[in-house]
Amino acid sequence: MLGAAAKDSFADEAALGQALAELTARLGNKVVMSRPVREQHANVTTFLPNEPADAVVFADCIEDVQTTVRICAAHRVPVIAWGAGTSLEGHVNAPYGGVCIDLSGMNRILKINTDDLDCVIEPGVTRKRLNEELRDQGLFFPIDPGADASLGGMASTRASGTNAVRYGTMKDNVLALKVVMPNGELITTSRRARKSSAGYDLTRLFIGAEGTLGIIVEITLKLYGIPESIVAGVCSFPTITDACNTVIQTIQCGIPVARIELLDEVQVRASNAYAKLSLPETPHLFLEFHGTEAGAAEQAERFGELASENGGGPFTFAGKAEDRSKLWQARHDAYWSVLPMRPGAKAVATDVCVPISRLAECVEATKADIVEMGLVAPIVGHVGDGNFHTTLMVDVTDHADVAKAEIFMKRLVERALAMEGTCTGEHGVGEGKKKYLLAEHGAETLEAMRTLKRAFDPHNIMNPGKIVSL
Amino acid sequence: MLGAAAKDSFADEAALGQALAELTARLGNKVVMSRPVREQHANVTTFLPNEPADAVVFADCIEDVQTTVRICAAHRVPVIAWGAGTSLEGHVNAPYGGVCIDLSGMNRILKINTDDLDCVIEPGVTRKRLNEELRDQGLFFPIDPGADASLGGMASTRASGTNAVRYGTMKDNVLALKVVMPNGELITTSRRARKSSAGYDLTRLFIGAEGTLGIIVEITLKLYGIPESIVAGVCSFPTITDACNTVIQTIQCGIPVARIELLDEVQVRASNAYAKLSLPETPHLFLEFHGTEAGAAEQAERFGELASENGGGPFTFAGKAEDRSKLWQARHDAYWSVLPMRPGAKAVATDVCVPISRLAECVEATKADIVEMGLVAPIVGHVGDGNFHTTLMVDVTDHADVAKAEIFMKRLVERALAMEGTCTGEHGVGEGKKKYLLAEHGAETLEAMRTLKRAFDPHNIMNPGKIVSL
CATH class of the missing domain: 3.30.70.2740 (Alpha-Beta Plaits)
Known part of the structure; x- marks a missing residue:
C-alpha cells in the first residue's frame, strides 16, 4: 500500500522464513545467515547501532541479484545492497531486517574502450583495483573518496573526494547504468555516447539514491588520460581565512587545480606525528596540479603567487613521485592519524x-x-x-x-x-x-522525493529507512 | 486516472472555456488568445505541423505560473512552457491544445555571486543577454547551442553545443532549480553548494524533462572566469576520417580543447559563400583553446602536430578577436548558409x-x-x-x-x-x-520513464505528447 511503510508492512517471520528458504533453494551456499557475516555487513563506521540483515547473499552475476530481488519482492522482504562497507552514514544497516546483497564478487572489468575513454564494469570493482587495471593503458578514473570503496557504492552515494574540484563527482563521471528494479526487472539507463537528450535522466536518478530505488549492477564510467605532468606540494598559511581566500582566488583565476585540500593546524599536528611529516603546525593546503610539463608548472607558480599575496607560502613541491605518494597517503590517513589523540x-x-x-x-x-x-x-x-x-x-x-x-x-x-x-x-x-x-529541502521538496520513491518502490523494500521514510 | 491519457482525458470545451475565463479573471491582459500569437508560440522550426495552444499566458513572475498551472490542473487543461521558441523537435507544440506559458518576460538576473562563480536567474533570460551582463565582471556562461535560446529552455532540453567538450552540458552547469509542480506547488531542488549528496537528484530530473514534469521558474547556474587567452583557428583535412582521428587523439592526449567543430566540404562551400570565407573546400575543424597565454598557445601547437600527423593542416590562427568572432559567426550561421543551396x-x-x-x-x-x-x-x-x-x-x-x-x-x-x-x-x-x-532504451527503461511521468503528473497535463505517451 502506498504511503504505509511502517515495520508492519514488511514480511512477518513466516514470510521471511519462506523467502530465505526459496533463496537457499535457488542460490545454495551463496546465502549465508551466520551472525558474524551479517554483522560485518551492517554499518560499523559511525556511532549508529549495528543493525544486521537476516541473511547475506553473495551475488556473482546480475541474475543472482534479480533472483534475490524477485523473491524478496514477492514476500515484502527488505533488500540492502552492499559494496565494500566503507559508507559513513549507516547506508548498509538493516533497521527492518531483510536480505543484504553483497556485490563485492561482481568485480569484473567488462570492457575498456581506450579510444572513447570509457569502461564498463561490475559494481563490486573498487577504485584502486580499477586504477591498477587502467594504468598500463595510460588511463585513470579520478574520483577518490579516500577509502577503497566499490564503484557501485560510490555511484549510489554520489561520492566525490579530493579530485572533484577538477573532475567532478560520480554524477559527472557515469555515462550509463544497468539497474535491477524493485520488481526484479533489469533496465539500462542510457548509452555509451558522451551526451544525450533522449528522455529523463535515469542515470542521475540512481546516482545518490543509495540503493533505495534499485540496485546498480553495471556501470559505464568516463575515463581520463594520465596527465603528462603531476605537480604536488604543500603550502602553509597563518590562518584558515588566508588559506580559504587563496582557494577562492585560485578557483576564480581559473587555475584548473586537481586537488586543493585544507588541513587545520590540529590535523597537521596529528599528521606530523602519524605520517612522519615535519610541517609547521599551522593551517595548510595540500595541492596537486595536472597538465603538460609547462602547464602544471605554470599552475603551481600562479598558485604560489596567490598564496604569497595572502600571507601564505612558500609553496613547497613534492618533487619525486614517492614524495607525492607520501603526501597523499598522509592526507588519506587523516582518519588513522587522529585515533591516537x-x-x-x-x-x-x-x-x-x-x-x-x-x-x-x-x-x-x-x-x-x-x-x-x-x-x-x-x-x-x-x-x-x-x-x-x-x-x-x-x-x-x-x-x-x-x-x-x-x-x-x-x-x-x-x-x-x-x-x-x-x-x-x-x-x-x-x-x-x-x-x-x-x-535542508523543505516539506514540498521532500514530498517530491517521497513521490519518486513510492513510484519506483511502492512496497518500500529497497533499503528502507534510508533517505526518506514513507 | 493513471495510464489513461488519450485526448479524452483532457478538458472538454466547456471545461477549457471555464479555465480560460478563470485565467482571464485572475491575470487580465496577460492572457492572449489571438490566433497569430498562438501560432507564433507553437513549433515552427521543423516540418512538424504547427499545433497552437488555446491561449498564451505571458507570465511575469512565479505566482503567475503557479496561478496558471493551478487553474489548468483543476480543469485538466494541458500546460506548455515556452522560452524563446528555438527548440527543434516540436517541444512547444500543443497537440492536445491547452495553455502556453510564455516565460520570456521572466528575464531578470536575480543575483551574480562572483566569489562563488554562480548566478541566479529567471528562466526567460537568454544566453547572449546573460553573457552581456557577466562580461564586465570577467565571467561567462559557456553553454552555447548556437541559437539565442532561453536558459529555461536550454535546461529543459539538456542543451549543449560547441563548448560542451570542455564545459559539459546543461546537466553539468545547473546547481539548483525552482520548479512549479503539476499541482502548482513550488519546490527548490537543491542548494547553492557546489555539490551535495542530500537525497535524490531532483535537479537532473527536471533538466531534459522538456516541461513534462514541472515548469522551471528559477535557475542557479555555474559560471566561469573569462579565460586569459583564447586562441581560435581552422584546420583543413583531406577526409572526414582524418579529421575525426585527429579529434580522437586530441581528446585522448588530454588537450582541453574548448571547441572542436567539424564542417564537411559541403558545409565549407556553403559557409564560404554565405560568410565570405575563403577556405579550401575540404572537411575542416574549427577550434578554440582557452587558457593562460602560454597554455592556450601550447594546446594549439600540440593540436597542430596531431593534425599534421593525420595529413591535415596547417592550423591557421584567427589572431584578432574580430577574426575569431567572424569564424564562430560563420559556424553559427551554418543554418542560414545552407538555405541558398x-x-x-x-x-x-x-x-x-x-x-x-x-x-x-x-x-x-x-x-x-x-x-x-x-x-x-x-x-x-x-x-x-x-x-x-x-x-x-x-x-x-x-x-x-x-x-x-x-x-x-x-x-x-x-x-x-x-x-x-x-x-x-x-x-x-x-x-x-x-x-x-x-x-534506443528498450521497453523496460521506457516504462521506468513512464512511471516517473505518472508519479509527478498523474493527469498528464504538463506538455502532454512529448518524450513519452501515457
Missing part, C-alpha cells in the same frame, strides 16, 4: 559543504565551537568545492559523549544550511542525515 | 551522437546515404562529443520530399543506435524523436 574513542566524520565564499566563516565558526565544547575534532576539507569534514573523536560507550557529539553535529549542519550549504557534500544521507533533510 | 526549401536539423571511436564511420556512412538519396544536407558536428548534425533541406510542401527526409532520418538514427549512440545528443525528444525511444 583520544585513545579508545571512535573517529566519526562529519560532512558539510557550503558556497566557497562562506567557507572560511563556516570553518572558523566550527573551530570555535570545537574549542568551546572541548571536543577533539581536527578539520580536513576538499575546499575547492566548499566541502569540509571534522574527524570527531567520540567515546561511543559514553552516552553523554555521544549526546555532545550529536549536538555539535546538529549545530554544524544548521550553520552550513544557514550559509546556503548542504548537510552532506559527499557521504550521503543513509540513516545519519535523514533528520536534516526537512530543514 | 535549395531555395524555397526548409532547413531541418538532425542530431545524433555516437562514441567518438565510431564517429568517422557514422559520418562517412551518412554522407554516402546523402549522396545515394540525392539530398542536400551539409554536415556540422560538435565532434569532441561525437555529436553531429545534418542540415537537411526539405520542401515541406512536397509530401514525397518529406517522406524521403523521414526515411533518411530514420536510417541515420538506426545507424547511430547500432553504434551505441543516441537519437538526440542535445536537441531533445519533443514530438520528433518519440518514435525512436523504444529502440
Whole structure:
C-alpha cells in the first residue's frame, strides 16, 4: 500500500522464513545467515547501532541479484545492497531486517574502450583495483573518496573526494547504468555516447539514491588520460581565512587545480606525528596540479603567487613521485592519524559543504565551537568545492559523549544550511542525515522525493529507512 | 486516472472555456488568445505541423505560473512552457491544445555571486543577454547551442553545443532549480553548494524533462572566469576520417580543447559563400583553446602536430578577436548558409551522437546515404562529443520530399543506435524523436520513464505528447 511503510508492512517471520528458504533453494551456499557475516555487513563506521540483515547473499552475476530481488519482492522482504562497507552514514544497516546483497564478487572489468575513454564494469570493482587495471593503458578514473570503496557504492552515494574540484563527482563521471528494479526487472539507463537528450535522466536518478530505488549492477564510467605532468606540494598559511581566500582566488583565476585540500593546524599536528611529516603546525593546503610539463608548472607558480599575496607560502613541491605518494597517503590517513589523540574513542566524520565564499566563516565558526565544547575534532576539507569534514573523536560507550557529539553535529549542519550549504557534500544521507533533510529541502521538496520513491518502490523494500521514510 | 491519457482525458470545451475565463479573471491582459500569437508560440522550426495552444499566458513572475498551472490542473487543461521558441523537435507544440506559458518576460538576473562563480536567474533570460551582463565582471556562461535560446529552455532540453567538450552540458552547469509542480506547488531542488549528496537528484530530473514534469521558474547556474587567452583557428583535412582521428587523439592526449567543430566540404562551400570565407573546400575543424597565454598557445601547437600527423593542416590562427568572432559567426550561421543551396526549401536539423571511436564511420556512412538519396544536407558536428548534425533541406510542401527526409532520418538514427549512440545528443525528444525511444532504451527503461511521468503528473497535463505517451 502506498504511503504505509511502517515495520508492519514488511514480511512477518513466516514470510521471511519462506523467502530465505526459496533463496537457499535457488542460490545454495551463496546465502549465508551466520551472525558474524551479517554483522560485518551492517554499518560499523559511525556511532549508529549495528543493525544486521537476516541473511547475506553473495551475488556473482546480475541474475543472482534479480533472483534475490524477485523473491524478496514477492514476500515484502527488505533488500540492502552492499559494496565494500566503507559508507559513513549507516547506508548498509538493516533497521527492518531483510536480505543484504553483497556485490563485492561482481568485480569484473567488462570492457575498456581506450579510444572513447570509457569502461564498463561490475559494481563490486573498487577504485584502486580499477586504477591498477587502467594504468598500463595510460588511463585513470579520478574520483577518490579516500577509502577503497566499490564503484557501485560510490555511484549510489554520489561520492566525490579530493579530485572533484577538477573532475567532478560520480554524477559527472557515469555515462550509463544497468539497474535491477524493485520488481526484479533489469533496465539500462542510457548509452555509451558522451551526451544525450533522449528522455529523463535515469542515470542521475540512481546516482545518490543509495540503493533505495534499485540496485546498480553495471556501470559505464568516463575515463581520463594520465596527465603528462603531476605537480604536488604543500603550502602553509597563518590562518584558515588566508588559506580559504587563496582557494577562492585560485578557483576564480581559473587555475584548473586537481586537488586543493585544507588541513587545520590540529590535523597537521596529528599528521606530523602519524605520517612522519615535519610541517609547521599551522593551517595548510595540500595541492596537486595536472597538465603538460609547462602547464602544471605554470599552475603551481600562479598558485604560489596567490598564496604569497595572502600571507601564505612558500609553496613547497613534492618533487619525486614517492614524495607525492607520501603526501597523499598522509592526507588519506587523516582518519588513522587522529585515533591516537583520544585513545579508545571512535573517529566519526562529519560532512558539510557550503558556497566557497562562506567557507572560511563556516570553518572558523566550527573551530570555535570545537574549542568551546572541548571536543577533539581536527578539520580536513576538499575546499575547492566548499566541502569540509571534522574527524570527531567520540567515546561511543559514553552516552553523554555521544549526546555532545550529536549536538555539535546538529549545530554544524544548521550553520552550513544557514550559509546556503548542504548537510552532506559527499557521504550521503543513509540513516545519519535523514533528520536534516526537512530543514535542508523543505516539506514540498521532500514530498517530491517521497513521490519518486513510492513510484519506483511502492512496497518500500529497497533499503528502507534510508533517505526518506514513507 | 493513471495510464489513461488519450485526448479524452483532457478538458472538454466547456471545461477549457471555464479555465480560460478563470485565467482571464485572475491575470487580465496577460492572457492572449489571438490566433497569430498562438501560432507564433507553437513549433515552427521543423516540418512538424504547427499545433497552437488555446491561449498564451505571458507570465511575469512565479505566482503567475503557479496561478496558471493551478487553474489548468483543476480543469485538466494541458500546460506548455515556452522560452524563446528555438527548440527543434516540436517541444512547444500543443497537440492536445491547452495553455502556453510564455516565460520570456521572466528575464531578470536575480543575483551574480562572483566569489562563488554562480548566478541566479529567471528562466526567460537568454544566453547572449546573460553573457552581456557577466562580461564586465570577467565571467561567462559557456553553454552555447548556437541559437539565442532561453536558459529555461536550454535546461529543459539538456542543451549543449560547441563548448560542451570542455564545459559539459546543461546537466553539468545547473546547481539548483525552482520548479512549479503539476499541482502548482513550488519546490527548490537543491542548494547553492557546489555539490551535495542530500537525497535524490531532483535537479537532473527536471533538466531534459522538456516541461513534462514541472515548469522551471528559477535557475542557479555555474559560471566561469573569462579565460586569459583564447586562441581560435581552422584546420583543413583531406577526409572526414582524418579529421575525426585527429579529434580522437586530441581528446585522448588530454588537450582541453574548448571547441572542436567539424564542417564537411559541403558545409565549407556553403559557409564560404554565405560568410565570405575563403577556405579550401575540404572537411575542416574549427577550434578554440582557452587558457593562460602560454597554455592556450601550447594546446594549439600540440593540436597542430596531431593534425599534421593525420595529413591535415596547417592550423591557421584567427589572431584578432574580430577574426575569431567572424569564424564562430560563420559556424553559427551554418543554418542560414545552407538555405541558398535549395531555395524555397526548409532547413531541418538532425542530431545524433555516437562514441567518438565510431564517429568517422557514422559520418562517412551518412554522407554516402546523402549522396545515394540525392539530398542536400551539409554536415556540422560538435565532434569532441561525437555529436553531429545534418542540415537537411526539405520542401515541406512536397509530401514525397518529406517522406524521403523521414526515411533518411530514420536510417541515420538506426545507424547511430547500432553504434551505441543516441537519437538526440542535445536537441531533445519533443514530438520528433518519440518514435525512436523504444529502440534506443528498450521497453523496460521506457516504462521506468513512464512511471516517473505518472508519479509527478498523474493527469498528464504538463506538455502532454512529448518524450513519452501515457
